[in-house]
Amino acid sequence: MASQEILREEPSRASFINDPKVRSLVFQAVVVVVLGALVWWIVQNTIDNLQRLHIASGFGFLRGRAGFDISDSAIAYTSDSTYGRAIVVGFINTLIVAAAGIVTATIIGFIVGVGRLSRNWLIRKICMVYVEVFRNIPPLLVIFFWYSGVLSVLPAPRDSYHLPFGSFLNQRGFYFPRAMWGEGSWLILVAFLVGIAMAWFVARKAHQRQMATGQQFPVFWTSLALVVGLPVLAYALSGFPLSFDFPKQSTFNLTGGFQVKPEFLSLYLALSCYTAAFIAEIVRAGIMGVSKGQTEAAGALGVRPGSILRLVVVPQAMRIVIPPLTSQYLNLTKNSSLAIAIGYPDLTATAGTVLNQTGQAIECVLIMMVVYLVLSLVTSAVMNVVNARMALVER
Amino acid sequence: MKHIAIGILGAAALGLTATAASAGTLDTVKQKGFIQCGVSTGLAGFSAPDDKGDWQGIDADFCRAVAGAVFGDGTKVKFTPLSAKERFTALQSGEVDILSRNTTWTINRDTALGLNFIGVTYYDGQGFMINAKKLPGVNSALQLSGAAVCVQSGTTTELNLADYFKSNKMEYNPVVFEKLEEVNAAYDAGRCDVYTTDQSGLYGIRLTLGAPADHVVLPEIISKEPLGPAVRQGDDQWYHIVKWTYFALLQAEELGITKANVEEMKTSDNPEIKRVLGQEADTKIGTDLGVSNDWVVNIVKAVGNYGEMFERNVGSGSPLKIARGINALWTKGGLQYAPPIR
Missing domain, CATH: 1.20.5 (Single alpha-helices involved in coiled-coils or other helix-helix interfaces)
Structure with a gap:
């Protein structure tokens, strides 16, 4: 002292x-x-x-007329829209491809990651080859592989592949019928939402009952019936208001229906496949990080292998998996800027076009940097919340 | 990605250069011993590397002409290939001394981008090319409603395209790439039905396609595309050298001075030829410009006159076989006209 x-x-x-x-x-x-x-x-x-140097500066240019068209736009956009709106269109496209890529990469990654630990030699080796191939090729090449190697060798619009349900596949993309919702179709949406809410409620009650009495309840089938059955019922009640707009052959392209362009497809597939390889390794590490005694103890208690994985191993593995998973999500989002190589109008591409049309390089580069920064910070904030919840459940 | 890198570099360069009066471009160029010339990433007839890796074309030759005026040696040029998106930032940030890259002169580029266009080395207009084999019966751009159109991003072409289809109430589906090679590949692979760019460019690109004979250039010209070299604003001396190099090329053609006869022309009796070639006693035309008095001789020795440059790169002496048309001298019914050198 x-x-x-x-x-x-x-x-x-x-x-x-x-x-x-x-x-x-x-x-x-x-x-x-x-x-x-x-x-x-x-x-x-x-x-x-x-x-x-007499170079114009400031952000006033964002209100000017853009004058160029953008092929993929989730919001209303014409060449009469402003530069600011063009950048927003690009931002939304980045969000779409990043969100779709994150979901798919996670699904593929989990399947492959679990597959690498399979007892089946063939599955294990296939998953290993997948990981080693995609993890060791630069993402840009994976994008080119899908764009030039797979999608651009498809037939021209006139000789499209006819797929089931009136959909087509050709070098201009994937066309499928667009659902045209008639009058009263809001009822279906409401029924769907009610179905989800009820399924959630049933699952909660069943869990509580199991905790209290040990009795099980067929949650999966009940939920499926609620989520699918209710909208179907509403569909019948409202008088079948759904019709389809089928893609048709016209002079140049297929018109009508819904078109997924090859630029989006190849970027989405490439980002998903590439990032999935990393996620698979993270998942494998996470599962291997759960001590073998846990599995053995659960097995000794008579829990079935599927349930062991679902109830014992995965929840504990998630604590190890989530922090590096966040990094992969951020990587995927940032890698989506490689879209520029194949002409998908993401943020980098549209802001780059704006940069060139206005010549305001500093402002445009600044906007891009700030947007990607905010996007990444928001993603990691969300993942931190998920992580915190996972950790709490465990304690 | 590269344009972002250049953007950031440009921003950094603008941020870090000392505010004190920077040395003029002429002094900088003389000091480093060569001219850094911004060209395209490869457009036949304008700027494209040949099989030996030497840059050929009107735009490349123009930079050699300036090197001839400045150094008396047309080989003192280094070329920087730039995409449409990178070009202005590269010039603004000082990465290149001249932007000679089939660039359209517009008021916005002259005023808001800090550039000065020095003239029009090639009068062009935007056109459309289609694959006639795949699209029989299409012989006018007005039949293109619903087509997928390949175009390079960040160009006036992209803007004219939007205007043209809008004013004719037609639909189209833009397929936009950053680099010319990417647009070429996409069009050749059939990703789009129509290729649009400056008409001269279409003829050049057609030669590089898998089956050039299948493709036709539609007759419509939908815009004015005066292509010319540009320099940075705020350096009048350099601007004058580059501008008068262009005029000297025209003047040489008008006076019949060619690469072959320039030496004997020096002893010509014609006072105008003597004046232009710097053979007048006590002439100060060249030194007032900031170069030597035999600058026109050096220019013509480097690349020939404008007509020779044209025929060699895009005209009868080239695979493109483009007629002089409005690019002929004013004395032959064209638009190429130079103010007097005196």
């Missing part, structure tokens, strides 16, 4: 130059001031240079 008191009092006796607290404060202040000055100098210098 005594020695501690001496240590605590010593600084106050010495000159404040030797006080570590004061020192650290001073040094931090100096660093902040220097950094601030540096940033200010760069910004000021940039503005001066832009003015000297």
